[in-house]
Amino acid sequence: MRPPLQEGASTTLAHKFSSLTFTDSVKDVQREMGSRPANEKLTERGSPNDTFGEFEKDFVSRRDGFYISTVGETGWPYIQFRGGPPGFLKVVDDHTLAYADVTGNRQYISSGNLRSNPRAALFLMDYPHQARLKILGTTELIPWKDAPAWKDQLLLPERARPERVVLIHLAAFDWNCPQHIPQRWTVDELKQTPIFKHIESLEAEVKRLRNELAARATGTEITGKDKIAAST
Numbered sequence: 367m368r369p370p371l372q373e374g375a376s377t378t379l380a381h382k383f384s385s386l387t388f389t390d391s392v393k394d395v396q397r398e399m400g401s402r403p404a405n406e407k408l409t410e411r412g413s414p415n416d417t418f419g420e421f422e423k424d425f426v427s428r429r430d431g432f433y434i435s436t437v438g439e440t441g442w443p444y445i446q447f448r449g450g451p452p453g454f455l456k457v458v459d460d461h462t463l464a465y466a467d468v469t470g471n472r473q474y475i476s477s478g479n480l481r482s483n484p485r486a487a488l489f490l491m492d493y494p495h496q497a498r499l500k501i502l503g504t505t506e507l508i509p510w511k512d513a514p515a516w517k518d519q520l521l522l523p524e525r526a527r528p529e530r531v532v533l534i535h536l537a538a539f540d541w542n543c544p545q546h547i548p549q550r551w552t553v554d555e556l557k558q559t560p561i562f563k564h565i566e567s568l569e570a571e572v573k574r575l576r577n578e579l580a581a582r583a584t585g586t587e588i589t590g591k592d593k594i595a596a597s598t
Contacts, residue, residue: 381412382538386502416461416538423457425499426490430454430552433489436479446476454521455490463503463534466510466517468526477530480505486534494551494559496544503534 388396388409396402418426431449438444448455448465455465467477480486488501510517513531522528556562 380414381409382414382416383500383502383540384409384412386538414538415540416536418457418460418536418539422499422539425492425497426455426457426463427453429490429492432491434476435487435489436476437483437485438475438479439482444475444479450523450526451521454523456520458533461536463501463536464520465532466520466522466526466528467507467530467532468523468528477507480507480532485537488534491547493547493549494555496547496549498542498544498547499539500542501534501539502537504537506533506535507531508533 384405388405393402393405396405430452431447432455433445433447435443435445448467450465455463458464484505486503486505488499488503490499490501492498508531510528510530517528517531520528520531551559551561
C-alpha cells in the first residue's frame with residue numbers, strides 16, 4: 367500500500383514534516399552522508415503534508431494499534447503502544463485525531479509527559495502492506511467526565527475503562543518507504559489472505575490422511591460418506 371500523490375498539492379509551500387524535523391544537526395549529518403541535496407528538494411518542493419487527505423483518513427481508520435512517543439521533563443523519550451478495535455483512533459477532521467485513553471498499568475508516563483510537553487510523534491503501521499505513517503502533533507488531554515458528548519463515538523478495547531480523551535492536533539505527517547518493514551499478519555488479517563485458505567486445505571488433508579492411517583491400522587476401510595467425514 368503506497369500513498370498516492372496529493373492531487374492539486376501546492377509546490378510553493380514547504381514540506382512541513384521535514385521543516386520540523388530537519389534541524390541543523392540533522393542537516394549536518396545529511397551533508398556528511400551525501401543526502402542533503404535530495405532532502406533539501408523535499409523540503410522546498412514536497413507536498414505540505416499538514417492536512418489529512420482521504421488516503422490518510424482511510425489508513426488511520428483501519429489501524430488496530432499505534433506507537434506514540436513523548437518526552438519527559440528529564441529529556442528522555444518514552445514510547446508506548448496503544449491498541450484497540452480498528453478505528454479506535456478516530457479521525458475527527460482534516461487536522462485532528464482522537465482516542466479514548468483507558469486504564470492501564472497506572473504509571474501514567476505518557477500522560478504525565480504530555481502534561482509538561484504536549485508534543486507527540488505517532489507511528490501507524492500496516493505490516494501486511496509494509497506501510498508506515500508518521501505523524502507529528504500537539505496533544506490535548508480532556509478528562510472523560512469533561513469530554514464532549516461525541517466521546518461516546520470513540521471505540522474502546524473490550525472491558526476497558528476510559529479515563530480521558532486524547533486529541534491530537536496535526537502538525538505534519540510523512541510516509542516511509544517499505545524497505546525493512548517485515549510482513550506480518552494478525553489472525554483476522556491472515557483469514558483474508560490466500561495463505562489462510564491454503565493452511566485450511568493442508569489441515570483438511572492432514573486430517574484425512576490421519577483417519578486413513580488409523581483405519582488401516584484397525585483393518586477398517588473408509589468408503590463413501592466416511593471418506594467425506596474424514597476430510598472435514
